[in-house]
Amino acid sequence: MNRVERRPTIPSRAEIEARAKRRRVAVIASFCVLAVVIVVAIALASRVPKAASDAPANAALAVGQKAPEFSVATTGGPFDLATAGNKPTLLELFATWCPHCQRETAVLDAVYTEYGGRANVVAVSASPYSMTDQSVPESQADVIAFVQKFGVRYPVAFDSTLDVAKKYLQGGFPTVVLIGRDGVIQSIRDGEIPKADIENALGASIAGGKPDPKMGLKAP
Numbered sequence: 001m002n003r004v005e006r007r008p009t010i011p012s013r014a015e016i017e018a019r020a021k022r023r024r025v026a027v028i029a030s031f032c033v034l035a036v037v038i039v040v041a042i043a044l045a046s047r048v049p050k051a052a053s054d055a056p057a058n059a060a061l062a063v064g065q066k067a068p069e070f071s072v073a074t075t076g077g078p079f080d081l082a083t084a085g086n087k088p089t090l091l092e093l094f095a096t097w098c099p100h101c102q103r104e105t106a107v108l109d110a111v112y113t114e115y116g117g118r119a120n121v122v123a124v125s126a127s128p129y130s131m132t133d134q135s136v137p138e139s140q141a142d143v144i145a146f147v148q149k150f151g152v153r154y155p156v157a158f159d160s161t162l163d164v165a166k167k168y169l170q171g172g173f174p175t176v177v178l179i180g181r182d183g184v185i186q187s188i189r190d191g192e193i194p195k196a197d198i199e200n201a202l203g204a205s206i207a208g209g210k211p212d213p214k215m216g217l218k219a220p
Contacts, residue, residue, distance in 0.1 A: 059168050063188060063213040067179040068167040072124055075147060076155030079122050081179070088186075088205040089120040089179040090198070093165055095127035096146040097134060098173040100192045105150040107195045111202065112154035118206050121154045126165035127173065178215065180205055189215035 061068075067089075071080035081089060092108060094101035112121040129135075131142040143158040159165065169175050170190045178187035178201050187201045197216030204211040 057166075058170055059166060061168060061170065061177070061185065061188060063185050065185055067177070067183050067185050070124075070164045070167060072122070072157035072159060072164065074122055074155035074157040075152075076122075079120065079155060079157070081183070084120055084179075084181070084183075086181050087119050088181050088202065089122065090115075090202055091164075091168065091177045091179060092121075092123040093126035093169045093173070093175040093177075094123050095129070095173045096125065096131035096138065096142045097127065097129060100172075101174045102146075102150055104174050104192055105152050107193065107198065109151065109153050110195055111198050114199070115202055115206070116154070119202055122157065123152075123154060123174075124157045124159050124164040126159070126162060126169050126175070128162060176215065178202065178205055178211060186211045187213050187215040189217050 059068075067081060069081050071078065071082070073079075090108075090111070092101075092104070094104070108121060108123065115121070125138060125143050128138055130138055131145055138158075138160075140158045140160075143156060146152070147156050157164075168177055170188060172190040174192075175188070175190040176193055176198070177185060180186045186205055189197075193215060197212075201211035201215045
Protein backbone atom coordinates (compact mmCIF):
# COMPACT_ATOMS: atom_id res chain seq x y z
CA MET A 1 0.00 0.00 0.00
CA ASN A 2 1.35 3.30 -0.95
CA ARG A 3 1.79 5.74 1.94
CA VAL A 4 0.15 9.09 1.44
CA GLU A 5 2.59 11.87 2.16
CA ARG A 6 1.16 15.10 3.49
CA ARG A 7 2.80 18.23 2.35
CA PRO A 8 3.55 20.76 5.15
CA THR A 9 1.04 23.54 5.40
CA ILE A 10 2.57 26.91 4.70
CA PRO A 11 1.04 29.56 7.00
CA SER A 12 -0.45 32.55 5.37
CA ARG A 13 1.05 36.03 5.71
CA ALA A 14 -1.76 37.00 8.08
CA GLU A 15 -1.00 34.05 10.37
CA ILE A 16 2.72 34.88 10.40
CA GLU A 17 1.99 38.49 11.34
CA ALA A 18 -0.47 37.37 14.04
CA ARG A 19 2.13 35.04 15.61
CA ALA A 20 4.78 37.78 15.55
CA LYS A 21 2.35 40.18 17.17
CA ARG A 22 1.58 37.67 19.95
CA ARG A 23 5.31 37.21 20.60
CA ARG A 24 5.83 41.00 20.83
CA VAL A 25 2.92 41.35 23.24
CA ALA A 26 4.32 38.54 25.41
CA VAL A 27 7.78 40.13 25.49
CA ILE A 28 6.37 43.58 26.34
CA ALA A 29 4.19 42.10 29.09
CA SER A 30 7.21 40.32 30.59
CA PHE A 31 9.19 43.57 30.63
CA CYS A 32 6.27 45.41 32.24
CA VAL A 33 5.99 42.81 35.01
CA LEU A 34 9.74 42.97 35.60
CA ALA A 35 9.62 46.79 35.78
CA VAL A 36 6.81 46.69 38.35
CA VAL A 37 8.74 44.18 40.47
CA ILE A 38 11.84 46.40 40.38
CA VAL A 39 9.88 49.55 41.31
CA VAL A 40 8.14 47.82 44.22
CA ALA A 41 11.45 46.40 45.46
CA ILE A 42 13.07 49.84 45.38
CA ALA A 43 10.10 51.42 47.17
CA LEU A 44 10.18 48.80 49.90
CA ALA A 45 13.91 49.09 50.29
CA SER A 46 13.69 52.86 50.62
CA ARG A 47 11.28 52.46 53.51
CA VAL A 48 13.70 50.44 55.57
CA PRO A 49 14.68 52.61 58.57
CA LYS A 50 18.01 54.33 58.12
CA ALA A 51 20.92 52.93 60.06
CA ALA A 52 22.11 54.96 63.02
CA SER A 53 25.39 55.49 61.21
CA ASP A 54 23.55 57.49 58.54
CA ALA A 55 22.76 60.22 61.07
CA PRO A 56 25.37 62.68 62.34
CA ALA A 57 27.23 61.41 65.38
CA ASN A 58 27.38 63.54 68.52
CA ALA A 59 29.99 66.22 67.97
CA ALA A 60 33.00 66.47 70.25
CA LEU A 61 32.01 69.77 71.81
CA ALA A 62 32.69 71.25 75.23
CA VAL A 63 32.09 74.47 77.11
CA GLY A 64 35.23 76.57 77.17
CA GLN A 65 36.58 75.46 73.81
CA LYS A 66 36.81 77.58 70.69
CA ALA A 67 33.63 77.21 68.67
CA PRO A 68 34.11 75.47 65.31
CA GLU A 69 33.80 77.90 62.43
CA PHE A 70 30.85 77.67 60.07
CA SER A 71 29.06 79.78 57.51
CA VAL A 72 25.53 79.28 56.15
CA ALA A 73 23.00 80.99 53.91
CA THR A 74 19.96 81.78 56.08
CA THR A 75 16.51 83.19 55.48
CA GLY A 76 17.93 86.44 56.87
CA GLY A 77 21.01 86.45 54.66
CA PRO A 78 24.48 84.91 54.92
CA PHE A 79 25.88 84.21 58.38
CA ASP A 80 29.55 83.55 59.15
CA LEU A 81 30.61 82.88 62.72
CA ALA A 82 34.05 84.32 61.93
CA THR A 83 32.44 87.72 61.34
CA ALA A 84 29.68 87.54 63.94
CA GLY A 85 29.79 91.27 64.68
CA ASN A 86 31.37 91.05 68.14
CA LYS A 87 28.08 89.71 69.54
CA PRO A 88 27.16 86.45 71.26
CA THR A 89 25.64 83.82 68.97
CA LEU A 90 22.78 81.54 69.93
CA LEU A 91 22.93 78.56 67.56
CA GLU A 92 20.15 75.99 67.29
CA LEU A 93 20.53 72.62 65.52
CA PHE A 94 17.05 71.40 64.62
CA ALA A 95 15.09 68.80 62.64
CA THR A 96 12.01 69.87 60.70
CA TRP A 97 10.17 66.66 61.72
CA CYS A 98 10.99 67.01 65.44
CA PRO A 99 7.97 68.07 67.58
CA HIS A 100 10.29 69.53 70.24
CA CYS A 101 11.93 71.73 67.60
CA GLN A 102 8.53 72.73 66.27
CA ARG A 103 7.40 73.86 69.72
CA GLU A 104 10.72 75.59 70.39
CA THR A 105 10.12 77.96 67.46
CA ALA A 106 7.79 80.08 69.60
CA VAL A 107 10.48 80.38 72.29
CA LEU A 108 13.20 81.36 69.83
CA ASP A 109 10.89 83.80 68.07
CA ALA A 110 10.38 85.59 71.40
CA VAL A 111 14.11 85.51 72.19
CA TYR A 112 14.96 86.84 68.73
CA THR A 113 12.43 89.66 69.07
CA GLU A 114 13.90 90.76 72.40
CA TYR A 115 17.63 90.10 71.87
CA GLY A 116 18.06 90.11 68.08
CA GLY A 117 19.78 93.48 68.10
CA ARG A 118 22.34 92.44 70.73
CA ALA A 119 22.98 88.83 69.79
CA ASN A 120 22.96 86.60 66.73
CA VAL A 121 20.19 84.01 66.70
CA VAL A 122 20.49 81.40 63.95
CA ALA A 123 19.05 77.93 63.42
CA VAL A 124 20.54 75.31 61.09
CA SER A 125 18.92 72.11 59.84
CA ALA A 126 20.73 69.10 61.28
CA SER A 127 18.79 66.01 60.21
CA PRO A 128 19.13 64.05 56.97
CA TYR A 129 15.41 63.18 56.99
CA SER A 130 12.43 64.99 55.49
CA MET A 131 9.80 66.88 57.45
CA THR A 132 6.93 64.59 56.38
CA ASP A 133 8.55 61.31 55.32
CA GLN A 134 11.70 60.05 56.99
CA SER A 135 12.38 57.65 54.12
CA VAL A 136 13.40 60.56 51.89
CA PRO A 137 16.17 63.14 52.36
CA GLU A 138 15.72 66.58 53.89
CA SER A 139 15.45 69.39 51.34
CA GLN A 140 15.37 73.15 51.12
CA ALA A 141 11.62 72.85 50.57
CA ASP A 142 11.25 71.13 53.96
CA VAL A 143 13.02 74.00 55.71
CA ILE A 144 10.92 76.60 53.90
CA ALA A 145 7.74 74.69 54.82
CA PHE A 146 8.93 74.53 58.45
CA VAL A 147 9.53 78.29 58.53
CA GLN A 148 6.13 79.06 57.02
CA LYS A 149 4.13 76.56 59.06
CA PHE A 150 5.51 77.64 62.43
CA GLY A 151 5.89 81.36 61.72
CA VAL A 152 9.66 81.41 62.27
CA ARG A 153 11.10 84.95 62.34
CA TYR A 154 14.72 84.24 63.28
CA PRO A 155 17.24 83.31 60.54
CA VAL A 156 17.11 79.66 59.48
CA ALA A 157 19.50 77.78 57.19
CA PHE A 158 19.29 74.53 55.24
CA ASP A 159 22.57 72.64 55.52
CA SER A 160 22.62 69.98 52.79
CA THR A 161 26.01 68.61 53.88
CA LEU A 162 25.16 68.54 57.61
CA ASP A 163 28.52 70.22 58.20
CA VAL A 164 27.24 72.28 61.15
CA ALA A 165 25.54 69.23 62.68
CA LYS A 166 28.79 67.28 62.53
CA LYS A 167 30.48 70.09 64.46
CA TYR A 168 27.78 70.93 67.00
CA LEU A 169 24.95 68.37 67.33
CA GLN A 170 24.65 66.75 70.77
CA GLY A 171 22.33 64.10 72.20
CA GLY A 172 19.03 65.29 70.80
CA PHE A 173 16.95 67.78 68.88
CA PRO A 174 17.00 70.63 69.28
CA THR A 175 20.58 71.28 70.37
CA VAL A 176 21.23 74.88 71.44
CA VAL A 177 24.75 76.25 71.79
CA LEU A 178 25.64 79.69 73.15
CA ILE A 179 28.87 81.12 71.77
CA GLY A 180 30.40 84.20 73.39
CA ARG A 181 31.49 87.28 71.49
CA ASP A 182 35.05 85.97 71.79
CA GLY A 183 34.10 82.81 69.88
CA VAL A 184 34.27 80.52 72.92
CA ILE A 185 31.44 78.10 73.75
CA GLN A 186 29.65 79.20 76.92
CA SER A 187 26.61 76.92 77.20
CA ILE A 188 25.28 73.72 75.62
CA ARG A 189 21.89 72.10 76.08
CA ASP A 190 19.61 69.82 74.05
CA GLY A 191 15.88 69.19 74.14
CA GLU A 192 13.12 71.74 74.65
CA ILE A 193 14.45 74.69 76.64
CA PRO A 194 12.25 77.14 78.57
CA LYS A 195 12.42 80.75 77.44
CA ALA A 196 13.64 81.89 80.86
CA ASP A 197 16.65 79.54 80.75
CA ILE A 198 17.72 80.80 77.34
CA GLU A 199 17.20 84.42 78.35
CA ASN A 200 19.23 84.01 81.55
CA ALA A 201 22.17 82.51 79.65
CA LEU A 202 21.98 84.95 76.77
CA GLY A 203 21.54 87.95 79.06
CA ALA A 204 24.62 86.97 81.07
CA SER A 205 26.65 86.59 77.87
CA ILE A 206 25.54 89.97 76.54
CA ALA A 207 26.45 91.59 79.86
CA GLY A 208 29.93 90.05 79.74
CA GLY A 209 29.18 87.61 82.55
CA LYS A 210 29.50 83.84 82.79
CA PRO A 211 26.36 81.96 81.67
CA ASP A 212 25.31 78.67 83.19
CA PRO A 213 27.20 76.06 81.10
CA LYS A 214 24.12 73.83 81.02
CA MET A 215 21.77 76.75 80.24
CA GLY A 216 19.66 76.19 83.35
CA LEU A 217 19.37 72.41 83.08
CA LYS A 218 18.96 70.92 86.55
CA ALA A 219 20.68 67.70 87.53
CA PRO A 220 18.25 64.71 87.68
